[in-house]
Amino acid sequence: MTLFGRGRTTVGLDIGSGLIKLAVVSHGSGEPVLTKVALTQVVDDAIVEGEVMDPGLVADAIRGLLASAGIKPKSLVAAVGGRDVIVKKISMDRMKESEARDVIRWEAEQHVPFDMDNVELDFQILDPEGDGLQMALLLVAAKRELVDNKMALLTEAGIEPSIIDVDSFALHNAFELNYPDGMQGVVALVNIGHETTHVNILEHGVPVLTRDLPIGTRRFREDLQRERGMTAEDADQMLQAFDTNDALTPFLKSRGEELGVGIERAGAFLQSSSRSSSGLSRVFLSGGGARIPGLSAVLAERLRLPVQIANPIERLRVADGVFDTMNVDEVAPLFMLPVGLALRTAA
Template identity: 60%
Template sequence: MALFGRKKLTIGLDVGSGLVKAVVIDHSGPVPELAKVVITPLNDTAIVEGEVMDHGIVADAIRQTIAATGAKTKNIVAAVGGRDVIVKKIQMERVKEQQARELMRWEAEQHVPFDMDSVELDFQVLDPDGDGLDMSVLLVAAKRDLVEAKQSLLTEAGASPAVIDVDAFALHNAFEANYPEALTGTIALLNIGNEATNLNILDEGVPILTRDLGVGTRRFREDLQRENGMSAEDAEDLLRGYDRHPMLDGVVSMRGEEIAIGMERAATFLSTSQRNFGTIRAVYACGGGARVPGLLPWLSDRLRIPVQPANALAKLAVREGAFEFLSTDEVAPLLMLPVGLALRAVA
C-alpha cells in the first residue's frame, strides 16, 4: 500500500451494464500517470437497459473493484448519462456570470424537455472574453433522481463520490488528452457499450450534442445466438475475435445500420438547429463494440467518413504493473470513460 501513500490519486469509476471498471490516476507528478486498472464483470441481469435490477450484486461489484485498486483515496469520480441527461450548446444575451446563473433556469426551460423542479442544472460560458451581444453557453441538465440514484448506489457500496460528472464530458476529457490534434472541425465520439451507444458530437473541441442510441454489444450477441444457435460464450468469442467471421456479416450490417442512422439523424438535427454547423469529418469509436471485427470499416463505408478506434492510452503515461493480469490491447477500448473520469483531479 505504500505505493499509493500520500499521492494525489483519483479513481474514475464506470459502472456499466456488463462491467464495473475502475481506473486510478496519480496526479502528483509532472503528468498524470495511470497507476491501476481493475475490471469486474457483472451478470447480464444485474443492470438492464440502464436500470439497476439487483442493487446488492452491483454494490458488491463496486466495493470489490475499488478494494482491488489498493488505492487509499476518497477522490472517486463517477458519472451519469443517458436520455435523462441533456447537453446542449445555446446562445443567450451576453451578461456577467452571476446574472447568467440567475437567467439560466429560464433559458433551460426553453431548451430542456424536463420539469425544471426535477433537474440539476449547470453551465459553462464558452466565449467569456467575447465582445458580441450574444455569448455561447454549454448547458447541462440532469434529472435529479438519476443523480440521486447513482449517489445512493455508490454510498451503498461504501464509495461516496467526490464528484458526479457527465459521461459525455468524461469521454471528451480522455479524448482531448490522447488526441489533442484531432479536436478541429466537427467530429463524433462513439462509445459502443453493452446496452447502448453514446454519441458525442464535438465542434472545435466543444461538445454540442450528446445522444444515446439503443444498440450495444448485447444486441450483437443476442443476434448471433438467435440466428446461429450458438451459446452466449461462443457469440462473445466471435465479437472479441481478431478476425471477421462470416457469421458476423449480417449482424454487423444490421446493427451498424442502426448506429449509422442514429448518427445521421443527430447530424440532421444539428444542421437545422445550430448556425454554421458543418459536416462531421471523422468518427472515433471506443467501448466494447469498437472491438467487433469489421464494424468500424463497415461504418466508415456506410457513412463515407473515416471511422477509427480511439485508444484511451494513446498518450497517457502508464505505470509498470498497472494492468497486472489484464491484456492491455483487449481492455484499452473499454477505458475511455473511466480514464476521462480519473483525469479529473479532485481538489
C-alpha cells in the same frame, strides 16, 4: 509511500450495464499518469436501460472491485448519462459566471424538457473572453432522481463520491487529452457499450449534441444466438476476437446499418439545426463494442468517413505494470470513459 509526488489521485468509476470499470489517475506530478485499471462483470439485467434494478448486487460488485484493486478512494468521480441527461449549447446575454448562476434556472427552462423543480443544472461559459452581447454556454441538465440514485448506490458501496460527472464529458476529456488533433471540425465520439451506444458530437472540441441508441454488444450477442443458434459464450468469443470472421461480416453489415443510421441522423440533425456546422468528418469508437472485429470497417463504408478506435492511452502516460494482468489492446477502448472520469481533479 506514493509513487508520483504527493499523490493526488482520482478514481474514475464507470458503472456500465455489462462491466464496472475503474481507472486511477495520479495528478501529483503535474502531468496525469494512469496508475491502475480494473474491471468486473455485472450480471445481466442487474442494470437495465441505465437503471439499477438490483442495487445490493451492484454495490457488492463495486465494493469487490475496489477491494481487489486495493483502493480506498479519497476522491472518486462517477457519472450519469442516458436520456435523462441533456447537454446543449445555448446562448444568452453576456454576464459574469456568478450572475449566470443566478439566472441559469430561468434561462434553462426554454431548453430543458424536464420538470424544472426536479433537475440538477450546471453550465460552462464557452467563450469567457468574448466581448459580444451574447455568450455561448454549454448547459447540462440531469434529472435529480438520476443523481440521487447514483449517490445512494455509491453510499451503499461505502463510497463518498466527490464529483458526479456526465458520461459525455468524461469521454470528451479522455478524447481531448489523447487526440488533440481531433478537436477540429465536426467529429463523432461513439461509445458502443453493452446495452447502449452513446453518440457524442463535437464541433471544434465542444460537445454540441448527444444521442443514445439502444444498441450494444448484448444485442449483437443475442441476435447471433437467435439467428445462428450460437451459445452465448461462442457469440461473445466471436465478438471479442481479434480477427474478422467470415460468418460475422454479413451479420455486421445489417446490424452496423442501424448504428450507421443513428450516427448519420445525429450528424444531419446538427447540420440542420446550426448554421455554421459542416458535416461529420471523422468517427472515433470506444466501449466494448468498438472491438467487434470488422465493425469499424463496416461503419466506415456505410458512413463514407474515416472511423478509428479511440485509445485512452494514446498520449496519456501509463505507470509500469498497469496492464500486466490484461491484454492492453483488448481492453483499451473499454477504458475511455473511466479514464476520462479519473482525469478530473477534485476541486
